[in-house]
Amino acid sequence: MILMANGVIEADLVLINGRIITVDKEDSLVEAVAVKDNRIIATGPTSKVNKLVGEGTEVIDLGGKTVLPGLIDTHTHPNGAAVRLYEINCRSPPVKSISEILEMVAAKAAELEPGKWIRGTNYNDIKLEDKRHITRWELDEAAPENPVFISKETGHLYVVNSRALELAGITKDTPDPPGGSIDRDVSGIPTGLLYETAGSLVSNLIPPYSVDEIAEGLRKVWDQFSEWGITTTHDASAHRDAIKAYQKLLGEGVHQVRTLLMVSARRPDGSDPLRAMTTLGIRSGFGDDWLKVMSLKIMGDGSGSGGSAAVYTPQHRGMKDLGLMTTSPEEIERLTIGAHTAGIRVSIHSIGDRGVDVALDAIEKAQSLKPISDMRHRIEHNSVCTPKQLERIKALGVAPSSSIGYMYGIGDDYVENFGPERVRWLHPHRTMQEMGIIAGGNNDYAVTDYGPMVQIYEAVVRKTMTGQLVSPEESIGVMDAIRVYTWNGAYIGKEEDIKGSVEPGKLADMVVLDKDILSVPQEEIKDIQVLTTIVDGRIVYQR
Numbered sequence: 001m002i003l004m005a006n007g008v009i010e011a012d013l014v015l016i017n018g019r020i021i022t023v024d025k026e027d028s029l030v031e032a033v034a035v036k037d038n039r040i041i042a043t044g045p046t047s048k049v050n051k052l053v054g055e056g057t058e059v060i061d062l063g064g065k066t067v068l069p070g071l072i073d074t075h076t077h078p079n080g081a082a083v084r085l086y087e088i089n090c091r092s093p094p095v096k097s098i099s100e101i102l103e104m105v106a107a108k109a110a111e112l113e114p115g116k117w118i119r120g121t122n123y124n125d126i127k128l129e130d131k132r133h134i135t136r137w138e139l140d141e142a143a144p145e146n147p148v149f150i151s152k153e154t155g156h157l158y159v160v161n162s163r164a165l166e167l168a169g170i171t172k173d174t175p176d177p178p179g180g181s182i183d184r185d186v187s188g189i190p191t192g193l194l195y196e197t198a199g200s201l202v203s204n205l206i207p208p209y210s211v212d213e214i215a216e217g218l219r220k221v222w223d224q225f226s227e228w229g230i231t232t233t234h235d236a237s238a239h240r241d242a243i244k245a246y247q248k249l250l251g252e253g254v255h256q257v258r259t260l261l262m263v264s265a266r267r268p269d270g271s272d273p274l275r276a277m278t279t280l281g282i283r284s285g286f287g288d289d290w291l292k293v294m295s296l297k298i299m300g301d302g303s304g305s306g307g308s309a310a311v312y313t314p315q316h317r318g319m320k321d322l323g324l325m326t327t328s329p330e331e332i333e334r335l336t337i338g339a340h341t342a343g344i345r346v347s348i349h350s351i352g353d354r355g356v357d358v359a360l361d362a363i364e365k366a367q368s369l370k371p372i373s374d375m376r377h378r379i380e381h382n383s384v385c386t387p388k389q390l391e392r393i394k395a396l397g398v399a400p401s402s403s404i405g406y407m408y409g410i411g412d413d414y415v416e417n418f419g420p421e422r423v424r425w426l427h428p429h430r431t432m433q434e435m436g437i438i439a440g441g442n443n444d445y446a447v448t449d450y451g452p453m454v455q456i457y458e459a460v461v462r463k464t465m466t467g468q469l470v471s472p473e474e475s476i477g478v479m480d481a482i483r484v485y486t487w488n489g490a491y492i493g494k495e496e497d498i499k500g501s502v503e504p505g506k507l508a509d510m511v512v513l514d515k516d517i518l519s520v521p522q523e524e525i526k527d528i529q530v531l532t533t534i535v536d537g538r539i540v541y542q543r
């Protein structure tokens, strides 16, 4: 510890003359902050913080710029996003039509030897001008010699060609697998569209990406996160090779985004991660400030934009029935009880109102068998959540990770699939706030592909990409929306003692913005850029 001649600690870094939104209990604004090693050691007026400046101190004069605590995106898929970079990008916009996708598939087929897999990603039928799905027969024309597998941006729905169906042995007579559905035409012939676990019948045949491939893609994802000001994220599908890739990058000194792991309960190789964790005595919180086990991720129902979410009344698009549970309620209960009793939190994917209830039933059962206070089991997405369900969430101390960030990119899909009445209770942030439910926020990256500023805008304005307002009665104030992506994120990661606000003792994770988020017109919040991202007291991004 370096002390100056006057006996005062010398800071390593100070930010002065700014407008620092601390997100402390009083929502205080301060001018300056000082950092020593990787921690914040002081906040207050510039005159006070300047007393900690010594010869070795780096001084950043903010010139009035606004600073936030490092942003926490509580549900992303960094390892999945990393490998999507190797696949045909069907994202709309800019992709407008089925014919554009078929051209890209044909171009890829021309590059590859016959028999090699062609993978596409980020596909969304609703956003195409054709307003329908690609068929296996269209894909056959584009790639007659190669199996093709294209996933929807949500990863809950897939389109494949005949070659892929043949390899998977899927015919007219193949029954739907548990937790999935094979779409068929009027004569019962599979159309190439596969819902949920039916996609695994094909994807299990594709060679998995290597640890090196995941790690290389992750470098790009981390650069993107730093540019967006994300300093902590919660990986919602952590698996063995992804965890190896995270460790590989950390071993190479890439300390850029702190990562909490939701360990996927279900693996295509049939392994049992819950058993592995309980065998080793690994509980939630195991790890360090860079890589930490947070929870067991359990897939609950289906997808909102894909039309497979579990609901109480039929959807208008997609499966047009009550949707499905990709994991049976009995299995969700078994996994939840197993994790809970071993001190492991659960993160249960729940989009539809029926799906949310199934998840809450399992958590309620586990808590009744062995009451443990402050477990903060999580509901992921928590999309359609009615007051009755919110009461249960409150009573069970459940911590929702709300996909409010979906609103901009796929909010229109939700309105179309669920209908206007049901979206009244889509990501109900105002009601949750009034009830004292602490929710984090996310956009399920790379299901949608923008950063937290757009998501904060959504929590405030609730307007989709096309300008449609969705349940504006659930909008919250700007300061409250900032809190969702900072302190609340830390809380639902069970890390509010070390993150989520700019206060002495906390990790030195902060972002500098180009505009003042508290005073710009609300419509401009989504366009705010991050100028500097600081993690662990070090600048990891500078515009």
Ligand SMILES: [Zn+2]
Residues within 6 Å of the ligand: 075, 076, 077, 236, 444
């Ligand atoms: Zn997800």
